[in-house]
Amino acid sequence: MIPIERLPATERLVRLCDNRTEQIQELGATSKAARDTWRLAVTAKGEIRTLLEKMAPGVLRCMYCLDSFGTDIDHFEPLSLTPLRTFCWHNHLLACSRCNSNFKREDFPCDGETGECLLIDPSADDPADHLELLVAVGQYEGKTRKGIESIRVFGLNRQDLIQGRFDAYVKSCDILTSWHRKTRKGDVAGASQSAGALRREPFGDVLRALERLARLPYASMALDEEVAESLAAWIRNGEQPRTAHR
Secondary structure, eight states, X not given: OOOOOOXXXXXHHHHHHHHHHHHHHHTTSOHHHHHHHHHHOHHHHHHHHHHHHHHOSXXXXXXXTSSSBOOEEEESSOTTTOGGGTTOGGGEEEEOXXXXXXXXXXXXXXXXTTOOBOSOOTTTSOGGGTEEEETTTTEEXXXXXXXXXXXXXXXXXXHHHHHHHHHHHHHHHHHHHHHHHHHHHTOHHHHHHHHHHHHHSSOHHHHHHHHHHHTSTTHHXXXXXXXXXXXXXXXXXXXXXXXXXX
């Protein structure tokens, strides 16, 4: 997972969502009312999806696993728990069908004493505060209770994701060294193409983990010498990955 910059809702979206929330309230604010209203809200859902796609990392990637395409509008806090948040813009994220329907579903763990949500919201939290990616093996470790619960609920350590992150690690190292060679040769266009390709790669969390590793004093021991030099140049040039607002 990586941080996602949430864009402000448009005036049109606010109006559409407010109208639908009023309908849910008038129907008794039940989970059935929320589901029925959501199902019929074609225009509002289209506006929500358009804005979420502008926020999505890479090429419209799932905001949880960063692997598959984001196909579903996920209610971060399930509408069955809080029907009146069904059309709350800050409760919407773009997810793949596997993360949304096979793993997260209606799961929403909270602290029993404080009521604090124990899932990482990438549009509000920095996942790196709660998760440590062992980049060379592709596996996550939880640094906090929120991190541990997020690994469980989102299935972040399922085998296909671990393999995918490892492959992304190998590919990222190759692209980084290629980018660095082109930069040193003065091939501005080629370096720009490599940088763009790297930012659009699935598993954007791998590159961010590499960047954090490059800033540590033992980076040269943990990474191949050429990769370490390329990463250092990447950081100096300010080539950090970013979410492109489309």
